[in-house]
Amino acid sequence: MGGAVAKAVVDGVLTGGVYALMAAGLTLIFGVMDIINIAQGILVVLGAYLSYVLSQDLGIGLFLGLLITIPSLFVIGVAVEWAFMRRLQERERTALSILVTYGVAIVIEGILELIFGPNYVQLRAWYVNQSFHVLGFYLPYIYVFGFALAVFLLGVLYLILYRSRFGRSVRASLQDRAAARLVGVNVERVSTITFGIGIAVTAAGGMVFGATNAFNANSGYDLISRLLTIVILGGLGSIGGALGAAVFMTVIEGLVAVLWSPVWATLVFYAALVLVLVIKPVGIFGQRAARAQ
Amino acid sequence: MARAPSEELAGAGPVPRPPGLLVLEGVVAGYGGGDVLRGVSFSVPQGSITCVVGPNGAGKSTVLAAISGILRPRRGDIRFDGRSLVGRTPREILGRGVVQVPQNHSLFREMTVRENIEMGAFTLGDRALARRRLEQVMEMFPVARERARDKAGALSGGQQRLIEFARCLMLDPLLVILDEPSMGLDPRTLRTVFATIRMMHDQGRTILLVEQNARAGLRLSTHGVVLENGVVRLSGSGREVLDNPEIGALYLGGGISAGPTGQHPAGPRSGHEGGSP
Numbered sequence A: 001m002g003g004a005v006a007k008a009v010v011d012g013v014l015t016g017g018v019y020a021l022m023a024a025g026l027t028l029i030f031g032v033m034d035i036i037n038i039a040q041g042i043l044v045v046l047g048a049y050l051s052y053v054l055s056q057d058l059g060i061g062l063f064l065g066l067l068i069t070i071p072s073l074f075v076i077g078v079a080v081e082w083a084f085m086r087r088l089q090e091r092e093r094t095a096l097s098i099l100v101t102y103g104v105a106i107v108i109e110g111i112l113e114l115i116f117g118p119n120y121v122q123l124r125a126w127y128v129n130q131s132f133h134v135l136g137f138y139l140p141y142i143y144v145f146g147f148a149l150a151v152f153l154l155g156v157l158y159l160i161l162y163r164s165r166f167g168r169s170v171r172a173s174l175q176d177r178a179a180a181r182l183v184g185v186n187v188e189r190v191s192t193i194t195f196g197i198g199i200a201v202t203a204a205g206g207m208v209f210g211a212t213n214a215f216n217a218n219s220g221y222d223l224i225s226r227l228l229t230i231v232i233l234g235g236l237g238s239i240g241g242a243l244g245a246a247v248f249m250t251v252i253e254g255l256v257a258v259l260w261s262p263v264w265a266t267l268v269f270y271a272a273l274v275l276v277l278v279i280k281p282v283g284i285f286g287q288r289a290a291r292a293q
Numbered sequence B: 001m002a003r004a005p006s007e008e009l010a011g012a013g014p015v016p017r018p019p020g021l022l023v024l025e026g027v028v029a030g031y032g033g034g035d036v037l038r039g040v041s042f043s044v045p046q047g048s049i050t051c052v053v054g055p056n057g058a059g060k061s062t063v064l065a066a067i068s069g070i071l072r073p074r075r076g077d078i079r080f081d082g083r084s085l086v087g088r089t090p091r092e093i094l095g096r097g098v099v100q101v102p103q104n105h106s107l108f109r110e111m112t113v114r115e116n117i118e119m120g121a122f123t124l125g126d127r128a129l130a131r132r133r134l135e136q137v138m139e140m141f142p143v144a145r146e147r148a149r150d151k152a153g154a155l156s157g158g159q160q161r162l163i164e165f166a167r168c169l170m171l172d173p174l175l176v177i178l179d180e181p182s183m184g185l186d187p188r189t190l191r192t193v194f195a196t197i198r199m200m201h202d203q204g205r206t207i208l209l210v211e212q213n214a215r216a217g218l219r220l221s222t223h224g225v226v227l228e229n230g231v232v233r234l235s236g237s238g239r240e241v242l243d244n245p246e247i248g249a250l251y252l253g254g255g256i257s258a259g260p261t262g263q264h265p266a267g268p269r270s271g272h273e274g275g276s277p
């Protein structure tokens, strides 16, 4: 039992890091643009399939392949922003964005289903199959590698946001769009690039997800539900909040699975979401409420 | 480059009309649902403090948005120092020396006071110059130095206003546009804010001001513009506008509007009308 609990916690923290990365993209997009990107889940699946094709058909390693998949998803993000998001009226943007990105998600899902069919697949590599022994249980290497990748990319994101001129313009737009415009920030350009970055992270998230789970074109729904729970729990628009909430939720999920039952574990996310929305709608990890107005 | 205030403005009496530093001509603009500005024309003389007054919803902030390039006029022209601002980006307009402090609090709450002030120089390529300006601005605003490391959101309303002023001075602007700088401030802070506006004016900057507290605003100003329902109703020297009987009754808390009925065009926010001695 002790071993199972330890495994649940370690697993939770390691997968939590990967969810944190995917959720950071989602919450960043919301913070800067007031857009809730329902397509984030299916884009993770798209990222996983891209890695699948690269590794399966072209023999490019999963991590090396990220050098291709991350820029690809960045470009897809910029294209989606350009084609749809910038046409949304500022006033009703959040509500409209949910509909539009849902539409985008369905289109991507349909295309993936056409190409890859209904069968589940999983990414393969030696570090996916092999495990090592710690704290009385076996842990596949991919969990550690995936976590390291997520931490690395979150670090890069941090450096971009807090150590670059572009990052300053992102944070300014996130905190007060009108004021950002008045000091000369090109908020439209910042939004486009932010959308690209927010979606590019799904390439990495998708690779790790696809290596730790069997997936098909319909796997996006479960993912987006989890990601939305995480960003709402963390306080919409709060990156730090999303990190905390991601690890918190995956650890809780793991603990419920071993201490209670795996059936209940998946419900944990939704129960937590409802509880938080009732008790403290701005999220428990973020001090910052969703933008006023 | 136009910098020194023109001397003719000092003193009372008929005010000669020097060519405006900023000239609006028949500006028509709106937000997509009909025009808010329906042909606005006035000019802001070089070296003046020009105060725009008018009831809520008259379009005062909309005028300022058009000047700063936030909102593109549908018709008409806005010229600064002889060259049109219409169609320029906010960034280009900042580059011409026109800065704005908006009506609502506009500091970046999660950034420190220092970072906020630095954001004022966001468009400035020259980092050494930005550092020198930061020093000068910190010198002008002691509160900026004292609270430099604090999150801007932790400051009081009055302190935030001063930091917004400090931020807008980072570009060493020629024209400073202030949208209701006294809003929501207690009388003491309000005096500090007005003194700061005078200081900016004494530095040779032209000021364009929107004030809900019309009497105090016009007293501070050399020129006044009354905007009503998207058109200019009256413009002239600050005195002329203050002394106009019709305007006095309507916007300046004259005898007839002091009654309890609250029939005041300035609406619910007229609470601080005449609040400064």
Ligand SMILES: Nc1ncnc2c1ncn2[C@@H]1O[C@H](COP(=O)(O)OP(=O)(O)OP(=O)(O)O)[C@@H](O)[C@H]1O
Pocket: B031, B036, B054, B055, B056, B057, B058, B059, B060, B061, B062, B063, B103, B212
């Ligand atoms: N972003 C916007 N979108 C749509 N309509 C707007 C917007 N901003 C202002 N308006 C409308 O334009 C009109 C003029 O607004 P504006 O803010 O310019 O008035 P104002 O004179 O500054 O008033 P106040 O004294 O309340 O600040 C109002 O009817 C307002 O509802």
Ligand SMILES: [Mg+2]
Pocket: B060, B061, B062, B103, B179
């Ligand atoms: Mg206004």
